[in-house]
Amino acid sequence: MPHILHLGVGNFFRAHAAAYTQDVTGWDVTGVSFRSATIRDGLAAQNFAYSLVIKDANGTQVKPITCLTNMLVAPEDPDAVIASIVSDRFDLITLTVTEKAYHLDTTGLLDLSAPEVKADLAGGGQTVVGSLARGLARRTTPVTVLSCDNLPENGQKLEQAVRRFAQKAGVRLNGNATFPSCMVDRITPATTDAIRQEANDPMAVPTETFTEWVIEDRFAARRPDWPGVQWVDDVAPHEMRKLRMLNGAHSYLAYAGTLRGHTYVHEAIADADLRAMTAALMQEAAETLPDSVQGQTATYAKALIQRFENPNLHHRLRQIAMDGSQKLPIRILSTLADRRGKHSPALSAAIDAWVAFVRGEVSDGRALDDPDADRLVAACTSANPDGALLDLIGA
Missing domain, CATH: 3.40.50.720 (NAD(P)-binding Rossmann-like Domain)
Known part of the structure; x- marks a missing residue:
């Protein structure tokens, strides 16, 4: 065997x-x-x-x-x-x-x-x-x-x-x-x-x-x-599609959804403002993908929204929010880099949501579930917290 x-x-x-x-x-x-x-x-x-x-x-x-x-x-x-x-x-x-x-x-x-x-x-x-x-x-x-x-x-x-x-x-x-x-x-x-x-x-x-x-x-x-x-x-086009559209959207929902008082993914995607920004993020990400998967992106985005809506899965936003310092460079920053300065309000909103989430956690005295937790806490207590946090993830 x-x-x-x-x-x-x-x-x-x-x-x-x-x-x-x-x-x-x-x-x-x-x-x-x-x-x-x-x-x-x-x-x-x-x-x-x-x-x-x-x-x-x-x-x-x-x-x-x-x-x-x-x-x-x-x-x-x-x-x-x-x-x-x-x-x-x-x-x-x-x-x-x-x-x-x-x-x-x-x-x-x-x-x-x-x-x-x-x-x-x-x-x-x-x-x-x-x-x-x-x-x-x-x-x-x-x-x-x-x-x-x-x-x-x-x-x-x-x-x-x-x-x-x-x-x-x-x-x-x-x-x-x-x-x-x-x-x-x-x-x-x-x-x-x-x-x-x-x-x-x-x-x-x-x-x-x-x-x-x-x-x-x-x-x-x-x-x-x-x-x-x-x-x-070649796996690259498939992994880019998934990392940038699914995982990128997940990270945005994790931080923005938690900040708006939601607990689960299906609750966050039911929030009209978050849903609209999630769809916009997927579109911004889709525009950076190789030609070989461009024909799939609209159908894929629609399917992702439906998966996020699953009311029986109870996927906690805080589980997705873990290890943000490791995930955001892959899920968000690489996409922004490939957009080469093109207006990207949804991707920028994901970074802003992470910064606000981290600062809120530290301010409220909650432990950060992140391998760089000590450096994140130090950044939050520095003279320029937002800038220090962005520097830490290479933004």
Whole structure:
């Protein structure tokens, strides 16, 4: 039986890649947590099976997921994680660890000055990138490493980060791994007690009906025959469409919606002012996309609004608002740069909303859920808070 090693077993993986793998005969998944044993322990208590609670405007469907068969916890046994990366038991290594776990600087390269990276290089910690570098350096058989995170050119960025870490650590990669890029899409809120009770499953994961996966066709070893996946030569147009139109709009709604007193995405998109600005942001973003997807943008924007309107998903705006310092450069600033000075009131409104949100959180004494929280707080207490915040994200 072929096997997948997946790094980062959060809700999105369990709603997206695991759901695709569930529909493939003969493949199973070993997961790795780089944070704590909480998810491992919860899943282990039910033989690593869980319920996927799929919600749309018409109701709920519950899908059992059983393809996850084991989990490792990196802080407990880092050597076991690296040994799994080395092992030819796994033809495919996938990861969903969020943008901040890549530790990239503003140029998109691995930030060697990041405390976690420095600690890993010194042997005092473990990062995803460091684990991959050390494991791939010892691996002798071909393997595909597939990033499933919301980063443009995620495969290329991951490969560059792994190579940079390996060079600094003095380990030599064997050149037997490929790092294809992919675009992933499925709105997946945090699990609530209501979802757990509805599914009678403490490890249940809520999600929507819609799902999309576009993957660069550049695998080094066997690949699953995932139903519904689009295999392409170039993922970039698809990932730009998603990051700029969906994720950009999500970020705008998260900050502007919270400022206007809303809790959930479906509430924010029902606000006429926010809805109009969201549609305008999608149009501004669409104008920057490659010709190959221009014919899709109007239909895509309409479908996004309908997905945001889903009254049964209960996607919290504050969940989307997390890690804004990492997300806005990718979702908003890159779009603005490609508009080359063209009037962009909606994109500008997204940046203004983030600034107002951060300043409001700090003023009210709420902790910021952002890897740059300390610098954000310092910016808010500086002589020019708005300017300092914009400088921090490169605006």
